[in-house]
Structures are given as structure tokens and as C-alpha cells.
Amino acid sequence: MANAMKGDVGAVIAGQQFVLRMDMNAMCELEAELGEPAAGVLGRMAAPQAFMRDIRAILWASLRRHHSGVTIEGAGDLLHEDGAGARAAILSALSASAPPSGDDAEKKATAATARP
Secondary structure (H helix, E strand, O other), X not given: OOOHHHOOEEEEEOOEEEEEOOOHHHHHHHHHHHOOOHHHHHHHHOOOOOOHHHHHHHHHHXXXXXXXXXXXXXXXXXXXXXXXXXXXXXXXXXXXXOOOOHHHXXXXXXXXXXXX
């Protein structure tokens, strides 16, 4: 089950239900798989020249938390079967993993330290 507070995103890809999370562990998996910093890989994701290997690795890394049995080849198969659904799921997971913006972050910090 997707836990939005932890950055989980539920998605249907190729007719199957998945939960994606792009957290620190997923970033490390991504770096280990591609041998380069996650920031560079994720930066290319928005560009028209995004490599298919990057997209496949991002999908695979974001699936690992809840679907550890999915292989890198399995992620490629999902992309082949439903590229648009997989890409939408990746973008949702990346968006959910982004830290809150200024006002939101300040409100959360204030709420966390407020005393009743």
C-alpha cells in the first residue's frame, strides 16, 4: 500500500498495480546501477535527450522498495509494454520525493516543534 507521507506513489503500469518510491535508497540503487551521480541522471530525465537506460534504471530503482523482485530487465519490459504509464509513474514518484517548498517546509517545521 502506498504511503504518501513517505513519498510512495501508486501507479498502474501495463495493467499491474505498483508502488514507487524515489528515496535515498532508490537514489543509491540508481547510482550503483549506472555508475554516475543520481543528479546527472535525473537532470537528463527532463531533457529530450533522456537515455532509455536512464529511464529504465529510474523505474527499477523506484520500484525496489515495494517490489524487490523486479529486475532491471523487468523494468525494461514494463517500459516496453506501457512506456507512457511508466514514464508518468516515474514523474509522479520524482515529484512526491521532492522536499517541500519554502512555505510548506516552514509550516511543517513549526508544526513539528510546536508545544501544545
